[in-house]
Amino acid sequence: MAKTRIIVGLSGASGILYGIRLLEAARELGVETDLIMTETAARMIEIETSLTPEKVTALATRIHESGDFTSPLASGGYVHQGMVVIPCSMKTIAGIACGFADNLLLRAADCALKEHRPLVLVPRETPLSVIHLRNMLTLADAGAVILPASPGFYHRPETIRGLVDHVVGKVLDTLSIEHHLYRKWRQEDTERKKY
Numbered sequence: 001m002a003k004t005r006i007i008v009g010l011s012g013a014s015g016i017l018y019g020i021r022l023l024e025a026a027r028e029l030g031v032e033t034d035l036i037m038t039e040t041a042a043r044m045i046e047i048e049t050s051l052t053p054e055k056v057t058a059l060a061t062r063i064h065e066s067g068d069f070t071s072p073l074a075s076g077g078y079v080h081q082g083m084v085v086i087p088c089s090m091k092t093i094a095g096i097a098c099g100f101a102d103n104l105l106l107r108a109a110d111c112a113l114k115e116h117r118p119l120v121l122v123p124r125e126t127p128l129s130v131i132h133l134r135n136m137l138t139l140a141d142a143g144a145v146i147l148p149a150s151p152g153f154y155h156r157p158e159t160i161r162g163l164v165d166h167v168v169g170k171v172l173d174t175l176s177i178e179h180h181l182y183r184k185w186r187q188e189d190t191e192r193k194k195y
């Protein structure tokens with residue numbers, strides 16, 4: 001059986017750790033990844049982590065330059081099990097919502113929508129303007145899943161990793177990829193000692 005493969009788009013919003021963790025988790029789970037990183041995302045790796053863009057690209061199965069429209073990802077014929085843009089900037093949200101595909105990430109997302117393949121967008125911005133909200137509604141209407149970078153706390157995370165893993169786990173849930181990144185809610189958890 002063919003391996004599961006997903007397209008991972010990293011854009012230049014804060015929260016680049018979410019995208020890096022998705023690449024790590026996919027690798028651990030044996031899921032192939034096609035990575036597209038915008039220029040700003042590469043900058044965010046340097047701003048928000050102690051990693052380099054090269055270290056992050058090494059986590060992916062295949063890398064595609066964001067200006068390369070000859071990449072197979074620029075065609076709707078490229079079969080994959082879903083595309084995730086994580087983190088997703090408001091600029092990239094706007095580009096996808098308008099079908100303005102002037103980089104490979106935007107084009108691949110455009111293809112996912114037109115081919116009715118799963119498209120999961122993990123926006124990171126606060127507060128949200130009416131323009132941001134309208135663009136997200138347009139995308140949800142078009143079939144994208146809007147999964148904000150907004151971790152839950154019911155699994156009692158004690159580290160940043162615990163928070164990041166909750167969001168990445170929700171992304172994998174959406175794509176029906178099994179994982180152990182966070183503990184699913186159980187009713188017994190209400191019985192745990194209160195503090």
Ligand SMILES: Cc1cc2nc3c(=O)[nH]c(=O)nc-3n(C[C@H](O)[C@H](O)[C@H](O)COP(=O)(O)O)c2cc1C
Nearest residue numbers: 011012013014038040041088089090091092124125
């Ligand atoms: C430190 C820093 C943090 C940023 N955080 C966000 C953010 O959380 N959300 C967002 O939409 N844009 C954010 N931006 C702005 C984007 O980087 C900018 O709009 C950029 O053009 C996005 O390009 P891209 O979507 O092609 O990667 C941030 C910029 C900087 C320098």
